[in-house]
Amino acid sequence: xxxxxxxxxxxxxxxxxxxxxxxxxxxxxxxxxxxxxxxxxxxxxxxxxxxxxxxxxxxxxxxxxxxxxxxxxxxxxxxxxxxxxxxxxxxxxxxxxxxxxxxxxxxxxxxxxxxxxxxxxxxxxxxxxxxxxxxxxxxxxxxxxxxxxxxxxxxxxxxxxxxxxxxxxxxxxxxxxxxxxxxxxxxxxxxxxxxxxxxxxxxxxxxxxxxxxxxxxxxxxxxxxxxxxxxxxxxxxxxxxxxxxxxxxxxxxxxxxxxxxxxxxxxxxxxxxxxxxxxxxxxxxxxxxxxxxxxxxxxxxxxxxxxxxxxxxxxxxxxxxxxxxxxxxxxxxxxxxxxxxxxxxxxxxxxxxxxxxxxxxxxxxxxxxxxxxxxx
Amino acid sequence: xxxxxxxxxxxxxxxxxxxxxxxxxxxxxxxxxxxxxxxxxxxxxxxxxxxxxxxxxxxxxxxxxxxxxxxxxxxxxxxxxxxxxxxxxxxxxxxxxxxxxxxxxxxxxxxxxxxxxxxxxxxxxxxxxxxxxxxxxxxxxxxxxxxxxxxxxxxxxxxxxxxxxxxxxxxxxxxxxxxxxxxxxxxxxxxxxxxxxxxxxxxxxxxxxxxxxxxxxxxxxxxxxxxxxxxxxxxxxxxxxxxxxxxxxxxxxxxxxxxxxxxxxxxxxxxxxxxxxxxxxxxxxxxxxxxxxxxxxxxxxxxxxxxxxxxxxxxxxxxxxxxxxxxxxxxxxxxxxxxxxxxxxxxxxxxxxxxxxxxxxxxxxxxxxxxxxxxx
Numbered sequence: 001x002x003x004x005x006x007x008x009x010x011x012x013x014x015x016x017x018x019x020x021x022x023x024x025x026x027x028x029x030x031x032x033x034x035x036x037x038x039x040x041x042x043x044x045x046x047x048x049x050x051x052x053x054x055x056x057x058x059x060x061x062x063x064x065x066x067x068x069x070x071x072x073x074x075x076x077x078x079x080x081x082x083x084x085x086x087x088x089x090x091x092x093x094x095x096x097x098x099x100x101x102x103x104x105x106x107x108x109x110x111x112x113x114x115x116x117x118x119x120x121x122x123x124x125x126x127x128x129x130x131x132x133x134x135x136x137x138x139x140x141x142x143x144x145x146x147x148x149x150x151x152x153x154x155x156x157x158x159x160x161x162x163x164x165x166x167x168x169x170x171x172x173x174x175x176x177x178x179x180x181x182x183x184x185x186x187x188x189x190x191x192x193x194x195x196x197x198x199x200x201x202x203x204x205x206x207x208x209x210x211x212x213x214x215x216x217x218x219x220x221x222x223x224x225x226x227x228x229x230x231x232x233x234x235x236x237x238x239x240x241x242x243x244x245x246x247x248x249x250x251x252x253x254x255x256x257x258x259x260x261x262x263x264x265x266x267x268x269x270x271x272x273x274x275x276x277x278x279x280x281x282x283x284x285x286x287x288x289x290x291x292x293x294x295x296x297x298x299x300x301x302x303x304x305x306x307x308x309x310x311x312x313x314x315x316x317x318x319x320x321x322x323x324x325x326x327x328x329x330x331x332x333x334x335x336x337x338x339x340x341x342x343x344x345x346x347x348x349x350x351x352x353x354x355x356x357x358x359x360x361x362x363x364x365x366x367x368x369x370x371x372x373x374x375x376x
Numbered sequence: 377x378x379x380x381x382x383x384x385x386x387x388x389x390x391x392x393x394x395x396x397x398x399x400x401x402x403x404x405x406x407x408x409x410x411x412x413x414x415x416x417x418x419x420x421x422x423x424x425x426x427x428x429x430x431x432x433x434x435x436x437x438x439x440x441x442x443x444x445x446x447x448x449x450x451x452x453x454x455x456x457x458x459x460x461x462x463x464x465x466x467x468x469x470x471x472x473x474x475x476x477x478x479x480x481x482x483x484x485x486x487x488x489x490x491x492x493x494x495x496x497x498x499x500x501x502x503x504x505x506x507x508x509x510x511x512x513x514x515x516x517x518x519x520x521x522x523x524x525x526x527x528x529x530x531x532x533x534x535x536x537x538x539x540x541x542x543x544x545x546x547x548x549x550x551x552x553x554x555x556x557x558x559x560x561x562x563x564x565x566x567x568x569x570x571x572x573x574x575x576x577x578x579x580x581x582x583x584x585x586x587x588x589x590x591x592x593x594x595x596x597x598x599x600x601x602x603x604x605x606x607x608x609x610x611x612x613x614x615x616x617x618x619x620x621x622x623x624x625x626x627x628x629x630x631x632x633x634x635x636x637x638x639x640x641x642x643x644x645x646x647x648x649x650x651x652x653x654x655x656x657x658x659x660x661x662x663x664x665x666x667x668x669x670x671x672x673x674x675x676x677x678x679x680x681x682x683x684x685x686x687x688x689x690x691x692x693x694x695x696x697x698x699x700x701x702x703x704x705x706x707x708x709x710x711x712x713x714x715x716x717x718x719x720x721x722x723x724x725x726x727x728x729x730x731x732x733x734x735x736x737x738x739x740x741x742x743x744x745x746x747x748x749x750x751x752x
Contacts, residue, residue: 104480104551172559174567175551177476183548186570191550194566 012218012225012247015060015138018126023048025227028322030122032226032244033219035311036325037294038118038145039077048123048130055130060138061111063217070208071107072137073098074115075128078149078166078188079198093169094124095131097202100173101165105205113137113211115152115204117219118145119324124200136220141204143216143342144311147293149188150181151354153344154204157214164188164203168195216342222247230320240320241335244313250339250368253298253305254287255280255317258332274328276336287336289314291325292359298336306338307356309345310368313337340368348373388594388601388623391436391514394502399424401603404698406498408602408620409595411687412701413670414494414521415453424499424506431506436514437487439593446584447483449474450491450517451504454525454542454564455574469545470500471507473578476549477541481581489513489587491528491580493595494521495700500576512596517580519592519718520687523669525564526557527730529720530580533590540564540579544571592718598623606696616696617711620689626715626744629674629681630663631656631693634708650704652712663712665690667701668735674712682714683732685721686744689713716744724749 015022027041027048052058066072075094102109112129114122117140129136141152149161161184166174174191178184184203192199206214229247233240245252256276263272271292278285287305290297295312298305306312314323317333328334344350351373356363365373391398403417403424428434442448451470478485488505490498493516505512517528525537537560542550550567554560560579568575582590605623609616621628632652639648647668654661663681666673671688674681682688690699693709704710720726727749732739741749 100553170559171555172563173553174563175480175553177549177551179547183546187548187550187567190566190570191563194562 012221014062014218015221015224017057017059018048018052018136019057020049020052022224023052023123023126025231026220026223027119027123027227028230029223029226030117031119031322031324032313032315033143033223033311034118034145034322034324035294035313036291036323037147038116038122039120040324041119041322044120044123048126051127051130055133058126058129059135060220061135063137063139063212063215066111066137066208066211068207068209068212070110070211072111072113072206072208072211073101073109073202074113074141074204075125076115076121076201076203077124077198078192078201092131093167094128094200096173097165097167097200098128098132100167100175101163101202101205104163104165104175107205109134111135111137111208113204113215114140114219116140116142116145117223121145122220122223128200128202137211137215138220139211139215139217140219141215143219143345144309145294146308146354148182149185149203152204153216153342154206154210154214155181155353156344156347156349157210159204159206159210159214161185161203163205164201166191166195166199166201168199234319241315241317241337244315244320245337245339248311248337248339250311250313250337252335253338254278254285254300254336255282256285256287256334258328258330258334261328261330270325272325276334279333289336290361293325295325296359297356297361297363298338304363304366306368307363307366308359309341309350309354309365311337311339311341313339338368346373388597390438390594391597391600393433393435394424394428394512395433396425396428398600399428399499399502401607402596402599403495403499403603404606405599405602406493407495407698407700408689408691409519409599409687410494410521410698410700411670411689412667412699413523414492414498415496416700417495417698420496420499424502427503427506431509434502434505435511436596437511439513439515439588439591442487442513442584442587444583444585444588446486446587448487448489448513448582448584448587449477449485449578450489450580451501452491452497452577452579453500453574454568454577468507469543470504470576472549473541473543473576474504474508476543476551477539477578477581480539480541480551483581485510487511487513487584489580489582489591490516490595492516492518492521493599497521498596498599504578513587513591514596515587515591515593516595517591519595519721520685521670522684522730525561525579528580529592529718530582530586530590531557531729532720532723532725533586535580535582535586535590537561537579539581540577542567542571542575542577544575609696617691617693617713620691620696621713621715624687624713624715626687626689626713628711629714630654630661630676630712631658632661632663632710634704634706634710637704637706646701648701652710655709665712666737669701671701672735673732673737673739674714680739680742682744683739683742684735685717685726685730685741687713687715687717689715714744722749
């Protein structure tokens, strides 16, 4: 497998198909890369397991093996993860969004891809691929999770999210044609809210060549590896958190107990702050997590340690299980891991797209290795 | 001209084309039928005049002359009339919505139609027809104005609003496929708000035969006649309000001075109440108007006089100029005219679609002739 620009995936065994048993690990690993967002891995797992059980295994294709003239559609869900739990989408809904989009464009899709790494959106493309009988590409558009449609590497390469289709479980559907990817986000988001906060979408129709330049290769294999890393470390009585940090070339920056979580829902996003009081070697210190669906900033003793687009991952201290920002609870013992995002996230344009300032924080981006990047 | 089920249009000269000078009368007459809603006739007039000036006259076709296999698309604007004034739509925007829709369906439209009678939506189809070089049908889907997409007679005949297209002035567009006409309203409405409250739409693709059974014939001619009636009555020193009531087979139910206007904007609609203190023969009496974009209920001395779907029209007392619910001001001297809607609005299904209960009022529908219709 060609690991492209992601050195972290070098040693990982590439997936060749998804048959069922690996989905649990995949969803859990995706929730780690989801950095607190991207939805509940349990929901994503149930959907994908049901699809593979009913429709058969899904073939996984590695990025270097995709023909340049492949016609790739990324399938996803949009909405509030909490709603998805109560209103489980139908399997056919995902395929419907892809079918609507390709019918509109008069194209025949050859591959399905994954737009983000997250508990739900790493697994929903499995459902779409199974329903449509198409191979799924081992890649994603971010190498992590972000909350908005335009916050993907393809945007930085000038690739359009729209035409984009949105389908709900009732049978309503929308087709969007927008002047830029941020408008695709705005119009799809308002429709999603009106449709009940749990819709399937299809977007970023790319050629194989376009996908090769702009997607992060190996994401699904990395997710499975991360999930299995947790299982192996626990079985070996090793430290699962350290093992995860190792796979991601990251480091553990803090360990503590959640002593305060403040949340408010603004324009469809769960914004908030969590305070973590140090324990063990961090006794007497404090970390602050600032999140908006995903963890976007971690501060240790009032100094910004790392910001998005780099990865800030909160894991249950002993088991290493990923904790979503929604799942953060008072009293939880956590360890905070930071890790480098795909290097293409380390540009001024990328920081404008998904850096702290975009999310409304008055903070310059701070990279994993502590380099402060001035946005001015 | 065949007046179909609308006896009120019997004596009216049918329009054959729209060349420019008649647009002023048409827009003002449409604002009368708009019953307080449907937008500012001045905006509608400017748009249509510019389109005819630039693209030439628009041919008007009478309903009986439409071939049964005609392919008719209704063009309209959606949004807040106040925003339209500040953000005048581009002429090409209307044609774009029609082109998007027909391209999607793979059909060639033969005629444009008008979905509602109102200051803006009686004239926007003129713009679309002029841009597209298509004839415009002398009809509309309501015979009045109502605020929501599904509130048209075609809904009662089982005709679908969607596929429906929405286009903004920036170049964004949406295509909706919905399970019913109320969902078309919901999804188009939220998109409209996000797009800046002033978009053009195309919907209700019907055959000529479907249009003949479900549209109100002669609306554009009636609008011109109403506008000219005001001009003629004033020139003859006659009573323009009485003349308008006469054309509509209606009656003047109250005359007074607006003493209180209460407005609140809820979910995109301007809801409110106006109190009118009687003057002249109505001294000592009070009328209350309850509106939601359109006037929906008029009470005189605490008794419901008339409700939607029948027409409640507020005219400036002396000149007979229509006053929109947005334009209602403290101190204005007004006369209130009621008139019968198209008889197809007088069914239980029609009342469920657009009667007082739908708008949240605890009032049974009261027809123009005072007959109370129990919804239970």
